[in-house]
Amino acid sequence: MRVVVIGAGIGGLVAALRLAHAGLAVTVLERAAAPGGKMRRVAVGDTAVEAGPTVFTMRWVLEEIFSECGADLSAHVGLEPAAILARHAWGPGEELDLLAxxxxxxxxxxxxxxxxxxxxxxxxxxxxxxxxxxxxxxxxxxxxxxxxxxxxxxxxxxxxxxxxxxxxxxxxxxxxxxxxxxxxxxxxxxxxxxxxxxxxxxxxxxxxxxxxxxxGVWHVAGGLSRLAGAVADLAARRGAAFRYGTQASGIAVEGGRVAGVDLADGERIPADAVICNADVAALADGLLGREAARAASPVPAAERSLSAVTHCVQARARGFPLARHTVFFSGDYAAEFARIRSGRLPDDPTVYVCAQDRSDKDRGNEDRSDAAPDPQRPERLLCLVNAPAKPFGPSEIETCVSAMRRRLRASGLELSDAAEPVTTQPEDFARLFPGSAGALYGRASHGWMASFKRPGARTRIPGLYLAGGSVHPGPGVPMAAQSGRIAADSLLHDRSRARASTRGWTATATSGGTSTP
Incomplete structure (x- = not known):
């Protein structure tokens, strides 16, 4: 059975791994140059900064997936349990650590x-x-x-x-x-x-x-992009083929069911089943073909999730004892989200900082010897603020970054850049992840019915399945991985049922020279 997986985000990677392990012929198409999707890195100066998810929880999901495919997660990625879940700051002297x-x-x-x-x-x-x-x-x-x-x-x-x-x-x-x-x-x-x-x-x-x-929260050696690489490597060893730098332009539907995937260069890859790991809005908006669009419902702009402005830096950090994960809270949370709801960037944002070269050994304000390799050397930092899923002009983004740094200084943190920072805004995320309009998590979880509006793995088009953070059970690395697991299991179950429906029938020769079951 030939399966094409569109998108090498964690959902698509897990689906590819499970299906390849089951003996199916799997081809993964990814428009980027490497696996991971939102689990990505960006170059800042002479180093690479993790620019996507940074917190790894629900370890059991990946452990079970690796085990089901005859492998041990801990043998493929280095995992260190976090003693400090996160450090939180509101201003000078107002700091609180949540601990394991x-x-x-x-x-x-x-x-x-x-x-x-x-x-x-x-x-x-x-x-x-x-x-x-x-x-x-x-x-x-x-x-x-x-x-x-x-x-x-x-x-x-x-x-x-x-x-x-x-x-x-x-x-x-x-x-x-x-x-x-x-x-x-x-x-x-x-x-x-x-x-x-x-x-x-x-x-x-x-x-x-x-x-x-x-x-439990775990630090992944090499960052979560390395976890994506580990799943891709194992899938390749189980027989999955990966084609990077390859963009799918449409899902071919013939006779009411999936027939293959068309590429931007005109090639068609025949397939008996397709797992689409793109944002579900891309499917619904017809970016993968008009026939395939009926497999998903559009996501109204008012129901999209938050986006973000991320600021990746290589800098010397002084004046505040950063932990691996630190949150600097705004002075007025209600006002911050009111501005976001109105489509504006917050003027006093809550800032999340991931200090990617730090360990849990930095527990005090005085002893910084274990906080980074050398306090005098620059370290890799991801700074993130929540934002509406809409494009902003350069001056608005510049003002947002200034507000971000102002919030950090309010708690005493000063950053001295050692290289040109890389800032990504919602419009950039919209280009990176077509159909998303910059919304990083699909549909927002607003109201008790929101989670039930996310589509499941199966669609109304036979042979077409969905995975990723915009479908059930939701966003985040473990949940998106679980979506890939559910998509693969759904496909295998449907295949097994189709086989069982013909089992026990035999071909019988007739005088007319044809065979009937």
Whole structure:
């Protein structure tokens, strides 16, 4: 069976790996020069900076995928557990670390905001664990359910669990039950941005991210782009063929089912099945052909997720003890998201900084000897702020970068650039990922129905399947990887059923010289 995978993002890579391991003839088409999709690197001066996802959680997803393909994840990528999940700053002297050790996090919160907030954190963690436990099997691991399917899978005894995950309450409102300190609501509300959403519109179910992080965050040696490379390497060893620098121009549909993939240079690659790992909006907007467009529904502009402005630098960092992951919060979270909702860049943004040369050994303000190879040498930093999914002019982006650096200086962090920074704005992401309009996470998770609007792996066109962060179960490296797993399993299941439907029939010669089953 010939399968073509469009896009070498993590969803497409996982699908290719599983199908190649199952013995299918798999060809992966990728318009970029390397695998990874959004898990990418950019050149800054004489080094490369990870410019995409930087936090690796839900390790079990990739471990299971590698194991199912006869491999060990830890033998292919170096993984180091993070002791500091993230450092958070609001201004001079207002710093809080969340730690892998929950007892240590409780003590840190007590020291930062008092015993009442510590107790609220305990209750919040317990509820986040309940939400995750309720949704893991029927939603994260399974094919896309409808609300009725989810209720049916939960059963009568599980209806109470579904109600307690507060699907009709916003995350911001739910956090008020646990935290009186607005800084802690800001900290845990930021988890909505992990799927490109606003904490003021996303459902309370997203508190499950807190549980996911408490279960472990890992640093990947070489960055998450190296993880993508490891999956691609294993898929190639299992027989998958990769064609980089190759752009798909359309999905050929003949007789109502998939027939192949047309390339920009006019070549057609015949296929019995296609897994499309492009943004689902590219499919719906007809960028892969008019016939294929009926396989997906358009994503209205008002329902798109957040985009970002990223600022990759090679710089000397002084004045603030950066951890590997540090978040510098804005002075007014509601005002920040109100500006984004109105289509403007925030004038006082929350800034996430990934210091890619640092380890967890930097725990204090004084001893910086283990923070970077040499405090006098430049280090690789990714600075990111949330932004609307729309293009902006050069002066607007310049103002945004100035506001970003101003927010860092408010906490004492000064950056001295050693090379020309590389800034990427929503319009650039729209070019990198056609059809996305710059939205990095597909459809925003706003409202309780949003997750059910994401398409599943199967489409109404036989032989065409979907994977990636814009389809079920959602964005983020582990979830997108899971989408590739579900797409491959769906294809293999359909193939098995098709075979079974003809099993047991034999050809019988007739006097007319033909064969009938």
């Amino acid at each position: 050790d929950p007892d240590a996090s409780e003590q840190a919160i007590a020291d930062f905001a008092g015993l009442r907030e510590r107790d609220g954190y305990r209750r919040f963690r317990a509820r986040a664990a309940e939400v995750y436990a309720t949704l893991e099997a029927p939603f994260i691991r399974g094919e896309r359910p409808s609300p009725l399917d989810l209720t049916r899978r939960a059963g009568f005894s599980g209806l109470g669990d579904l109600w307690r995950i507060q699907p009709f309450t916003t995350l911001w409102s739910a956090l008020g039950v646990y935290f009186a300190d607005p800084r802690l609501r800001q900290l845990f509300g930021r988890y909505a941005t992990y799927c490109g959403s606003s904490p003021f519109a996303a459902p309370a179910t997203l508190m499950l991210v807190a549980h996911v992080e408490s279960e």
